[in-house]
Amino acid sequence: MKLIKLTFENFTIRIFIASLIFISTIWLILNLSAPQIPLLGFHSIIDIEEPQEKGIQGSPLPAMDYTKQDLREFLDYLVSHNFWFLSTQELYDYFLTKSKHIPAEHLGQRPIMISFDDSYKTFYTNLLPVLQDLENEYSQKVKVVLFINPGTMAKSERKTSYNITCQNLRRGLLKGFYDIQSHGQTHKKLTELNNKDLIYEIAEAQTKLRECTEDLDPDKTVASHIAYPYGALNQRVEEYVSKYYLSGYLYNSRIFKLGWLRSNYQIPRLTVNHAKTPKRLIQMAERAMMIKN
Numbered sequence: 001m002k003l004i005k006l007t008f009e010n011f012t013i014r015i016f017i018a019s020l021i022f023i024s025t026i027w028l029i030l031n032l033s034a035p036q037i038p039l040l041g042f043h044s045i046i047d048i049e050e051p052q053e054k055g056i057q058g059s060p061l062p063a064m065d066y067t068k069q070d071l072r073e074f075l076d077y078l079v080s081h082n083f084w085f086l087s088t089q090e091l092y093d094y095f096l097t098k099s100k101h102i103p104a105e106h107l108g109q110r111p112i113m114i115s116f117d118d119s120y121k122t123f124y125t126n127l128l129p130v131l132q133d134l135e136n137e138y139s140q141k142v143k144v145v146l147f148i149n150p151g152t153m154a155k156s157e158r159k160t161s162y163n164i165t166c167q168n169l170r171r172g173l174l175k176g177f178y179d180i181q182s183h184g185q186t187h188k189k190l191t192e193l194n195n196k197d198l199i200y201e202i203a204e205a206q207t208k209l210r211e212c213t214e215d216l217d218p219d220k221t222v223a224s225h226i227a228y229p230y231g232a233l234n235q236r237v238e239e240y241v242s243k244y245y246l247s248g249y250l251y252n253s254r255i256f257k258l259g260w261l262r263s264n265y266q267i268p269r270l271t272v273n274h275a276k277t278p279k280r281l282i283q284m285a286e287r288a289m290m291i292k293n
């Protein structure tokens, strides 16, 4: 009797382990084969051919900065290989909520998002000319996402300032290159704030960015989405952020996989620093899904 019982238990354990392996394998296959969209996160863009900038920045280049020259090489590749430069609202409408059908013009393209964090003046002085150059060369507009802290923007145009102004943002928006979104008011780690300060950081950033762009943005696409400073998020922050924003972006070196998002407030982004060569970024971009019928 005892022998029969033991055999039965062994059999049950074996079935259990086999099921576990089976489920894990299916899970892994589904995860690995999920369509992917690379969402890249840059910071300041430095022109290394500009002696003054090299002087200001010193040597070596700060880790999170990227050179204008390498960025140009990377974007050149993307434009000439039929990539679709997503705005935050497009990712939301077509891939997160799927509330809209992808327009036919995007068939055969591969979606990617190129985003930049903080309030660097170089988004205007170095990034914008690259985008303008690409448009002149390929007759295609490269849209980039700027996650801005309005509380650290410069009040007026000054040569010595490292920070972007509202006027700079307005010019890039008017030309159709910038998708301006929120990065909190003053770049505070949201998880460490009390409720009152947390609300201030997320609500004030939205108000200020929209005040700056109001007449150019009747549909209020500006500051409808947020990237958390330092990528710091917890349940409480997510709860408050969801009262003001449609979606939220992390900074966690992970690629976005269609259908595998826990919440629209936990969108992963691939981190970029100057150690990642254009060749490496192209490899990351090549993981993008293709838009099919």
Ligand SMILES: [Zn+2]
Binding pocket: 117, 118, 183, 187, 229, 230
């Ligand atoms: Zn930041």
